[in-house]
Amino acid sequence: MCGSKDSKVLMTTRSKNLSEIPKASNLWVLNGLTLDVSWNMLKKITIGKDTSVVNKKFESIGKRIANKCRGVPLAIRALGGLLQSKSEEREWINVLQGDFWKLCEDKECIMPILKLSYQSLSLRLRQCFAYCALYPKDWEIKKDLLIQLWMAQGYLDYTDEKTLMEDVGNEFVKIFLMKSFFQDAKVGEDGDIVSFKMHDLMHDLATQVVGNDCCYLDRETKIWVQRPIHVSLEPNAVHLLDSLDASRLRTLILLSSNEEEELNGDELLVISKFKHLRVLKLSHCSLSKLSTSIGKLKHLRYLNLSHCRGLGSLYKSISSLVLLQTLILTPKEKFEFSTEVVSKLINLRHLHISNWEASRDERPSEFVKLSIWKYEGMVFSKWLSPLTNIVEISFFLCGSLQHLPPLEHLPFLKSLHISFLEELEYIYYEQQDFTSAFFPSLESLTLQFCDKLRGWWRMGDDFNNTTCSLNLSLPPFPRLSQLSIIGCRILTFMPAFPNLENRLELYNSSVETLVVTLSTVALESLNDFPPLSMLKSLHIDGVNLDVKRIPADWMQNLTSLQLLQINWFSCEAFQEIETWFKDDLKCLPSLQTITFHNCEDLQALPDWICNFSSLQHLRVYDCINLVSLPEGMPCLTNLQTLEIIGCPLLDEECQAKTDETWPKIRHVPMIILSSLH
Template sequence: MGVKDPYVLSGLIPEKSWSLLKKIAFGDDTIQVDQKIESVGKEIAEKCKGVPLAIRSLGSILKGKSEEKEWNDVLRGDFWKLCEDKDSILPVLKLSYNNLSPQQRQCFAYSSLFPKDWEFEKDELVQMWMAHGYLDCPVDGKCIEDVGNQFINIFLMKSFFQEPKWKEDGDLIGFKMHDLMHDLAKQVAGDDCCYLLDNKAKGCLGSPMHVWVEFDALYLLGSLDASRLRTLIVAFPNVYDFMDREKQHSLISRFKYLRVFKLCDDLYIELYVSIEKMNHLRFLKLSLTCTLKKFHKSIRNLVCLQTIEVSLDPKIVLSTKVVSKLINLRRLYICQCTFRDKTPVGFGKLSIPQHRGVNFSKWLSPLTNIIEISLTFCQGFKYLPPLEGLPSLKSLYLSNLDDLEYIYYEVPTHEPFFPSLKRLDIWDCYNLVGWKRKGDDFNDINTSSHHLFLPQFPCLSYLKISECPMLTHMPTCPNIKKLSLQLVFPTWEETLNIAPSQCSLSCTPLSLQINLKNVSQYWWQNLTSLENLKFVCFSSQQFQAIEIWLFKEDFNYLSSLRNIQFHYCNRIKALPDWICKISSLQHITIEDCDQLTLLPEGMTRLTNLHTLEIIRCRLLIEECQKETSATRPTIAHIPNIIIKSDWN
């Protein structure tokens, strides 16, 4: 667009370049290093011409190297001449690439298939690598996904990937790739990976193995060697014209040797594709609004499938008998589907309304390799079959299953109950009562003591329950690390009592959005090791009840609490005074509390409090900004006060 006074960005100055190189190579830019190595290191840093990516790449190569010769080998490397000739740092990056293992090189080159500035999903990329056999089977008892996750961490550490994104529980979600790293990946991938764009019909050379094609360029698939193609990713531009449906079918159905088939973007399209002959398919992901006709018939013989992530037209019925044949399945994500099983085995008949009738067999039992199951917005689930015997299941996500009432389990034998389950999310299952042992009648169960007879989750560390008002029959969780309870009701008294009473909850972030009417005071008194606590939608009356239970006889049951958060507590005008008794507090966050105007005077006693965040609390912000405000002296001792008045 042009600019009157350009500001030319220069590279890092030599001092900062050496500081960054030392930090990457030694983990600390303040430590003393051998003078000879420092002299060589400063020359290396200067040769990088202040480019941080080049410095980080070389730093990762030199990490752990303490011999002067090793540093001199980098300084005298032939690649510097290439950098000068091409006026590019790609030779530096290529040196870092050459230090990867052969498997890691394959994985890195594969990432060139995605566009620049693409936001990679960590799990998806690992599953694609796995589908192509790029990951060696571990020998130390870990699962093959752990190898992929280790590769991701190495790529982040060595700056092949950047801008990591994290879940609230600390798990890595995704990341991006620097444009220059993308150029390198494209260079080393050669003709194996290519794009097919309608306005760049000549952009694909040779016989590629992995193809990204925009929908309006689907016609270009006809020119590819069908016997070589292993990955097909179809993306949808903002504006496109639909091709003839039969032509879609014939073009995509040619590729019988695909291992990865993905449709990107959430645009509605009826894709009339036959995939039943893709016997080598291992990864199948269809966008949330895509429709694949006769889905269950298509996957009947695809026994190599490892990952299925699909959203189906509610009119499509998926047979559970078909799913049970996918013995290599590791991850199952199904949204908006109706399940039926016309050939019940095991349980016999279960009473379900005719229009959503399901007679379940133990349809998940054969899936011994399954690691993750996600069922959302699915009809036909009044009961779930026993899942506790799946030896590899680590994550279970159930959401918006309106019909679901019970999850069956069998009488425990010598086998552990859910031996590998680490994460359990249950959202918006309004009729779910809980776990039910085969043969038991809920009407005859004493609710107050039922949890004592349920098995324990031996490995469960993350539990999140939201809007499940009927849920009362939950197994205990002795090893919980993070617990989030939202919009549950007084019937949860028994379930609440089982969690903290079974463990100390040290370091556990506890999120609460509950009705406390019948919650026992003893539940709160098991929180002495709790470090993070979040209140959502609490009233003044609820905070008063907590004060009675937590600070009885001047004893503080929250003696380890470091961080406390108040979210959407719209009915309170002042924070509860009892927070001033928690001398261990370091960080307070107040967010979207519309009526809040006052902070406790006793906050001056919180000498360890170093951060106060006030976010979108209009009245409180106005009060704090007044020159004569009575609130200002109470927070004057806090070093970091962060105020955000809007969503920006």
């Protein structure tokens, strides 16, 4: 109905019967992979990239195993994951001669192969995999959320006190991806896994092994007679909640909803009967009648109330949820929340709060919108102190917060995210000599759009004495790997970050923090390793960038940099930063990708990009006046991809293959052009 003329529909299916229903005009039956391709795939999975060292006996057995997979990639990947842990010839022979092959022939399916791979997992890995049957097929599973759910069920409990459950969960995800239980992983710019999916046959396997303990409910589900332990449901199936056995239920997840389908309190009141819940996730609901009952669900480990209304006096009862590990409150409307409540959640590991308005209660351990010196005896530093297990803290749109309490002593804090705190002025610290560890575990720090944030300030110092704290040098972050500073224009005083490895973003902010990091003080702390020498990804913009404050030779430090993104630079700014790259053929030896974005008055790309002999990918986005490329472009012999998007003038030049432009880029294997972004 909406296709253009001569459009066609392509349908894929594993069922011959299903292919006959639409009366397809053309039917292609795809053959499986050839034996050579199958064996090469199996080799790479079991042995690794260096497949030349495979033992001849193993090769003979492996080829016969690959042949039995009948060219089905999923079967090959599943058995490859199984054989990775088997180094004895007898173990490979056992797989070759296994009884499951007979089942594959009888049922004409690969499920027995997948089940064998599942049975080779440890008990904890089996639990974690089976739990994924909660999700519908083809669901994009968020990694961090899934790990938090595993934690809540006790699947990641670990006897080694030095090993974080989150680290165990990340290792499990990597194992599942390696063994093809998960696939289609999305990776963030920092290299960390963000999400993934399950092949629908793997989902069938999870559903099969978990039995009736996990279920997904939607409008097609009839009255539920089984007694599931873990339930996920669509909003249109909320009427089935009454039929669940409250004594068995441990997980309740409302998968998706929206403003138009907002559920009311009457529909959700039944949740108050689920006394043994460990996981409760709701979204786009009105909780006016349920909010006071949530505090009675004393076994909760995971509580996520996203885009909900009517939280009311939730904070008065939530302090009894002392087993909580993850608390996510992102309501549609402002709500009162007391820091005293947070201080009682002694097992809390992940905290995300937005739209928070401080409680107006006058108890001194709670925030009110005030400056700290106005209230004598206010124990401002204590509200986060009991949270020694905290791993992640996120504040968003908490307009009343002017100061944050000391955080540097929290032993397991790995991620701190602060966004849109318009009144925030300082983050306090209280250590005097820093003999103990300073932010010992912090790996990711995000400071976004905090217009009044000046930096770290020592508790007890006189605010009117602007040099008192500034004269005291803070130690550098020991493990910080990712840092984003966006829209913090007066941020000048914070710990240095010389060990930064994954990513640095500096947008519309003061360069003072970067200058401090590049100073000799930071250099001495690294035992002769230049600051930022391990950094892989750098993103900077020209808005309020005081280039003259940055040392001209600082790029020489960035020997590990692989990605450089330059945003919102004017022609004048490009001229000012030319000294960073000029006549230095060894500059940025590891650089693979450079991106220019929204440099609106730039007419020609700078010549210095031709110094990057290792460059493989050049991206140019939304540079509307850009019309020419450097003469030295042919020198970029390793350049594999050139993207020119939203640059109409240069796009026209490239499309026309003019004598001025085409000789510069014709050596590039892949050129992507579009005048519109």
